[in-house]
Amino acid sequence: MEMPGTSYASTLxxxxxxxxxVAVIHTQGEVDxxxxAELQGALEETVARHQCTVLIVDLSDVNFLASAGLAVLMRCSDNLSDRQCRFLVVANSPATVRPLELTGLTEALEVYDSVEAALATV
Structure with a gap:
């Protein structure tokens, strides 16, 4: 039940x-x-527009990563593997690393603790 005067809008x-x-998408705020859908659209648009061989999504400034965001990361990874494009994820805070670990996505995705570390593998 929503209380009068409260707002549940999240921001990204x-x-x-x-x-x-090499494309780097910087994200800040909440992925819920x-x-x-906004994140997924940005990832898809970047790949389509720039014909990149590597896409890095930087979650360093994300303070909440929900299951909907995790699903976007997996869909993007699956879609990019078909296009011969590497997909790298930067996660370095409990808000992002913990959901990735709990769901086993650290095993399924290439996860790094900084953009620099991800770029070093390119």
Whole structure:
């Protein structure tokens, strides 16, 4: 039940940088049922527009990662493997690492603790 005067809108800010076939999507805020579609759209648009060979999603500034966000990461990984594009995830806080670990996605995805560490593998 929603209390009068309360708001449950979540926020997500997205930014991107593309250099020599490597795209980095920076995320900030919450990745939940409200914002997951926005993240998925940004990932798909970046890949379609830039023909990248590597896509890095940086969750360093994400303070909440819900199951809807985890599903987006897995869908993106599956879609990119068909396109011969590596998908790397940067997660370095309990808010992002813990959900990835609890669901076993640290085994299914390439997860790094910084963008620099991810870029070093490219």
């Amino acid at each position: 800010a997205l930014g991107s940088a593309v250099t020599e076939g 049922v409200v914002t997951a």
